Amino acid sequence: VLKKAWGADSESLLLLVFYTLSEAAPSYLFHYWYKAHAIASPKVMNSQQISNFYKKIGRNEKARLHFIQHWIKTVNPSSGIYYDITSISSYHTALPEVEWGYNRDQEKLPQVNLDVTYCSQAALPLSYHVRPGSIPDFITLENTLKALKSFGVNDFFFVMDRGFFSASNLKK
DSSP states (O other), X not given: OHHHHHGGGHHHHHHHHHHHHHHOOOGGGHHHHHHHTTOOSSOOOOHHHHHHHHHHHHHOHHHHHHHHHHHHHHHOOXXXXXXXXXXXXXXXSXXXXXXXXXXXXXXXXXXXXXXXXXXXXXXXXXXXXXXXXXXXXXXXXXXXXXHHHHTTOOSOXXXXXXXXXXXXXXXX
């Protein structure tokens, strides 16, 4: 599924995922991990190359949506989609998604919201979206429903917390 969406970048992307999951260390230390594990794959990237790679991957919305579409087809969720949002407070001023909104942690900072859908049947995540920090949880549900339907997921139920409660969401 990665190769379909990301082509030649899929190997580097997978290596960086393996590194991040196994080490939980900053990306600038990747080359040490790479050399220690003698992985025969694409050339090792230095810190600046990794930053440029992340920027390239992050800006490729078409490939990201292509990946999610094929991933959802592969996972084939038929029941129990969990959906939740977390907010990440930030001092960052250049990201357009960092906005003022309801801050659950009572921090006096703008934030970005990260939402995730998860399939309980397969025990795998389905998708994620980065959303502006000013958008309340219950409003994002409508966009998530539309996105799942556009990916061919039509028969499902959600398990959610109180943050999504509204009469309108219950009807949907």
